[in-house]
Amino acid sequence: xxxxxDGMGGLDGAGDGRRPSGRAQRxxxxxxxxxRGEATRCGAKSRDRARxxxxxxxxxxxLPRSVLPLGIAAAVIVSVVCTMPLVRxxxxxxxxxxxxxxxxxxxxIRENGAALSDGLGALREIVAPFAAETAPIEEPSxxxxxxxxxxxxxxx
Amino acid sequence: MLDARTEKLTIERxxxxxxxxxxxxxxxxxRPLEAFLFRLCGKHELAExxxxxxxxxxxxxxxxxxxxxxxxTWLFTIGKRLLVNAQxxxxxxxxxxxxxxxxxxxxxxxxxxxxxxxxxxxxKLVTLAVDSLVSPQxxxxxxxxxxxxxxxxxxxxxxxxxxxxxxxxxxxxxxMLFAIEQSGVSNPNEVFQ
Numbered sequence: 072x073x074x075x076x077d078g079m080g081g082l083d084g085a086g087d088g089r090r091p092s093g094r095a096q097r098x099x100x101x102x103x104x105x106x107r108g109e110a111t112r113c114g115a116k117s118r119d120r121a122r123x124x125x126x127x128x129x130x131x132x133x134l135p136r137s138v139l140p141l142g143i144a145a146a147v148i149v150s151v152v153c154t155m156p157l158v159r160x161x162x163x164x165x166x167x168x169x170x171x172x173x174x175x176x177x178x179x180i181r182e183n184g185a186a187l188s189d190g191l192g193a194l195r196e197i198v199a200p201f202a203a204e205t206a207p208i209e210e211p212s213x214x215x216x217x218x219x220x221x222x223x224x225x226x227x
Numbered sequence: 228m229l230d231a232r233t234e235k236l237t238i239e240r241x242x243x244x245x246x247x248x249x250x251x252x253x254x255x256x257x258r259p260l261e262a263f264l265f266r267l268c269g270k271h272e273l274a275e276x277x278x279x280x281x282x283x284x285x286x287x288x289x290x291x292x293x294x295x296x297x298x299x300t301w302l303f304t305i306g307k308r309l310l311v312n313a314q315x316x317x318x319x320x321x322x323x324x325x326x327x328x329x330x331x332x333x334x335x336x337x338x339x340x341x342x343x344x345x346x347x348x349x350x351k352l353v354t355l356a357v358d359s360l361v362s363p364q365x366x367x368x369x370x371x372x373x374x375x376x377x378x379x380x381x382x383x384x385x386x387x388x389x390x391x392x393x394x395x396x397x398x399x400x401x402x403m404l405f406a407i408e409q410s411g412v413s414n415p416n417e418v419f420q
Contacts, residue, residue: 095408102356102403105349106266106373110259111228123254126279130286131246 229255234298242289253282256299259374260306266357266369268310277313281306300384303374307366352407359406364399367392 229237229251237255240248257278264274285292285302292301360368363385370376370384371392378396382389 092408095404098352098407099356099400099404101349102353102407103372105353106357106369107375109262109266109353110373110375119258120250120254123250123257126253126257126282127246127250130249130283131244133283134244134287 228259228299231297235294238289238292238294238298241286249286252286252298256302257282259299260302262373263303263369264306264310266373267307267365268314269354269358273310273313277306277310280309284309297380299374300380303370304384352410355410356403356406359402360399363387364395364402367395368399368403371396 234252234255237248237251241252260278260281261274264277265271268274268277281302285298285305292298357365357368367381367385370381371378376384378389378392381387382392385392387395
C-alpha cells in the first residue's frame with residue numbers, strides 16, 4: 072500500500088484539510104485487506120463447490136445439443152437401415168416366406184437382361200425383311216488368264 | 228482464480244460441453260464475481276442472482292469468446308452490464324456525488340453466514356468505506372483492491388488512461404480514509420480483532 076495522504080485537503084471535495092489520523096490510515100489498510108479477502112478467502116469451499124456443480128447442471132440442461140451426439144445418432148440410423156436387408160437374409164432360412172436379397176438382385180438383373188434381349192430380337196425382326204430384299208451381288212467378272220503365266224513381263 | 232494456461236484449457240473443455248470444466252470455471256470465479264457485484268449493488272441476493280445469470284450467458288456463448296482476452300474480464304463485464312440492467316428495471320437510482328456517511332449503520336446487510344465468518348464490525352467498516360465511493364471510483368477500487376486486477380487491465384477494461392485510473396484510486400482511498408475518520412473509529416486493531 073503505497074500512497075501519500077499528505078496535502079490531500081480540499082481535493083475531490085473530501086476532507087477539510089486535516090491530516091487523517093494514523094488510526095484511520097491503519098483502519099483503511101485493514102478495510103482494503105478485508106475487501107481483498109472477500110474475493111479470495113477459501114472458507115466454505117464445499118459450499119462453493121456444491122453451488123458451482125448445481126449451476127453447471129443447470130447450464131448443461133440449457134445448452135443446445137451438441138453436434139456430436141446428433142452425428143452419432145444419424146450414423147446409427149444409416150447403419151441400421153443399410154444392414155437390415157442383410158440381417159433379413161441371415162434370418163431368411165428360419166422364415167420361408169422371405170425372399171433373400173441376393174435373389175431379388177439376381178432376378179432384377181435377369182429381367183433387365185431379358186428386356187434387353189427382347190429389344191434386340193425386335194430390332195432383328197424389323198431389319199430382316201430389308202435384309203431379304205437386298206440387290207443381287209454382281210458376279211465378279213472373270214479375268215482372262217495371262218497369256219503367259221510364267222512370263223508376266225513383256226519381252227524386251 | 229485459475230492461471231492463464233489452466234483457464235484456457237478449462238475453457239476449451241467447457242466449449243466441448245464438458246460439465247466438469249464448466250463447474251470448475253464457475254467455482255473459480257463465482258465468489259470474486261459475487262463479491263464484486265455485491266459491493267456495487269449492496270444486495271447479496273441480487274448479486275448472487277446476477278452472478279448466476281452472468282455465468283449462464285457467458286458459458287452459453289463460449290464459442291464466441293476470444294482467447295486473447297481474459298475470461299474473468301469478459302465475465303465481469305457481462306456481470307456488471309446485467310447488474311446495471313437489473314437496477315434500471317427495478318428502480319431508477321440517481322447517483323449523487325454527495326455521499327452520506329452512515330457510521331454504525333450497515334446499508335448492505337450480509338447474509339448470516341458471512342456475518343458469522345467475518346464479524347459485524349468489520350463488515351460495517353468495509354461497507355462504510357465502499358459506500359463513500361462514487362462511480363467510477365467504486366468500480367475501480369473493487370477491481371484493484373478486491374479483485375487484484377492491475378492498473379493496466381482496469382485501464383483496458385474501462386477504456387480509461389492508466390493515469391486516470393491511478394488518479395481515481397488515489398481519490399477513492401482518500402474518500403474512504405475520511406469516511407473512516409468521520410465514523411469515529413476508535414482503534415482499528417480493536418475493530419478488526
